[in-house]
Amino acid sequence: MSLPHATKVLVIGYVWPEPRSSAASGHVMQILERFLQQGWDITFSSPAGVGEHKADLAALGIHECPIELNNSSFDTFISQLAPDIVLFDQFMMEEQFGWRVEKHCPDALRVLETSDLQSLRHARHQRLKDRLKTSADDNDFSDLFAPALREEFELMAGTDLAKREIAALYRCDLNLMISPVEIELLVQQFKLPRELLHWCPLMPDIPATGHTPFENRAHFLSIGNFRHAPNWDAVLWMKNALWPLIRQQLPGAQLHLYGAYTPPKATALHNPAQGFHVMNWAEDALQVMSAARICLAPLRFGAGIKGKIVDAMLCGTPTVTTPIGAEGMHAGEPWPGVIGESAEALAAAAVALYQDQTLWTQAQQQGDQLLAARYRRSEHGPALIECLQACRRNLTQRRRDNFTGAMLRHHAHKSTQYMAQWIEAKNRHGESSTSDTRG
Known part of the structure; x- marks a missing residue:
């Protein structure tokens, strides 16, 4: 009788984690640490270059594997890895690799770690730019700080970034949200099903000792x-x-x-x-x-x-x-x-x-x-694991209930797939032409 294998997790990072450089990377590391505590087998991959403050994942027992955008080598890689859970770090990674994951590992739970709602941040940035253009007052910005969720929605809804990001949220089986305000914005205004969203705030290691006086x-x-x-x-x-x-x-x-x-x-x-x-x-x-x-x-x-x-x-x-x-x-x-x-x-x-x-x-x-x-890490860590395990147990029903996500995957992933294949073919042709010229 064979023993059940350890849960395999593939994390596809927008960047290699630098927890001492950004809170977003710190949050990713907190999630990885929780997975390690479960005894899960973790592989971290990213198409990004390595930054000077990169965390030593290998020292934690996490496998590291660079990947490339628009390259079918990822198909072989993920087919051989056969992960049970794939965690996309930021929605652009779901856009790039989501269709490949679905094609080659259809039973893997697809999870998006958002860090923040980027389309909200960008819309607010644009609102600030507009305010700075129309007023020389560099003191009072109270008019920017307390908009209703409906106003935030109207700022975002017309932007391509919001359409891309919200579509990625729908396409995933679960989305980890760091802010409860963003959960309410997505549920009340963008009409995302609440069950697609899980509140997972920062989970620091809270020291027991006192503070500097x-x-x-x-x-x-x-x-x-x-x-x-x-x-x-x-x-x-x-x-x-x-x-x-x-x-x-x-x-x-x-x-x-x-x-x-x-x-x-x-x-x-x-x-x-x-x-x-x-x-x-x-x-x-x-x-x-x-x-x-x-x-x-x-x-x-x-x-x-x-x-x-x-x-x-x-x-x-x-x-x-x-x-x-x-x-x-x-x-x-x-x-x-x-x-x-x-x-x-x-x-x-x-x-x-x-x-x-x-x-x-x-x-x-x-x-x-x-x-x-x-x-409290002792509260949010177990809640995350429980949520992921429940999603895996009910994956077929979750996907059936999320018809909008299935529809978006059907259309968007086809177009993304063809674009990626075209870029890969174009790149191969360019390499071949370069090789012929040098020969």
């Missing part, structure tokens, strides 16, 4: 990958509007900005005379966060939930942010810091928290409470 901390801190557009916009708003207001009230204040892949345009903002320090990449984000007194996250657009704010709570560092920064993160729990809608309000809150130890300690305690209430 108020009197042993100094300076303000902001952290985030500079390649991520919301982070770069926040840096510019801090430089031009928020930080000058803080320095008026705290002339000796310093802001330390950390981020992976610091571009020259960011380095050019470095100005010690103004207390504005661009510090490049942080080797240990939690260490620098624990040394800071206040985390600034003045995000004017974005989606998902914010890894930098979870890190701040882990370190007991109060956060001053906007409604965009806090969205989907605290439900009815008190916010561990202050939420403001203008540069003036954010600056006033940051100064008050920086100087008032009582306020600061209260915010720190609220961060501990929020982590325990909404981000």
Whole structure:
């Protein structure tokens, strides 16, 4: 009698994970760690190049296998691997490889890990750009921060990106959503069946030890990958509007900005005379966060939930942010810091928290409470595994019930398949022509 094989999981990543560079990669790693705890056999593949901060997956026991876009070598690879579950990291990977997975491993559960709803983030970015074109006011952005879900839908619905992303969500058997706000947007406005969506927030390893005390901390801190557009916009708003207001009230204040892949345009903002320090990449984000007194996250657009704010709570560092920064993160729990809608309000809150130890300690305690209430790995990890196993048991019925997804797969995957095959043939022809010329 043969023993049942370990569940095989193939993860197709948009990039190779860099958990110390982005919250999205951190979330992927948390999911992988949960799979490893189940004893599952994991292979991670990506068509992307390897970044300088890539996680050592092999050291964790995860197989690594580079793959290529528009190349039938993937068909052989996945047929031989025969995974039970395929996890697409971001919807573009489902677009590229979903039809190949369905063709060669039709019984594999297809899961999409969204990180954030990209079409929502891009629509909000466009709304900010339009606002900046029509108004010179660099202070109050309250009109951007509290739209109803219907308004968000109307911003997104006409965009090609939303049509592509929502279609990918329908085509998958299950979608992992990091923000409950995005779940409600998809269910109420885009009419996705709720059973296609599973809330899977960040699942940090919450430390049992205490935090660095108020009197042993100094300076303000902001952290985030500079390649991520919301982070770069926040840096510019801090430089031009928020930080000058803080320095008026705290002339000796310093802001330390950390981020992976610091571009020259960011380095050019470095100005010690103004207390504005661009510090490049942080080797240990939690260490620098624990040394800071206040985390600034003045995000004017974005989606998902914010890894930098979870890190701040882990370190007991109060956060001053906007409604965009806090969205989907605290439900009815008190916010561990202050939420403001203008540069003036954010600056006033940051100064008050920086100087008032009582306020600061209260915010720190609220961060501990929020982590325990909404981000416990011991709760969300098992819930994820249970959901995946239930989906596998009922896969035939789930697919029958999701007729819209089946219809989209039928049409979109055919066109994607023919396009991919055409590109592959074109590439082969180009290589052959090059070879003939060189010969």
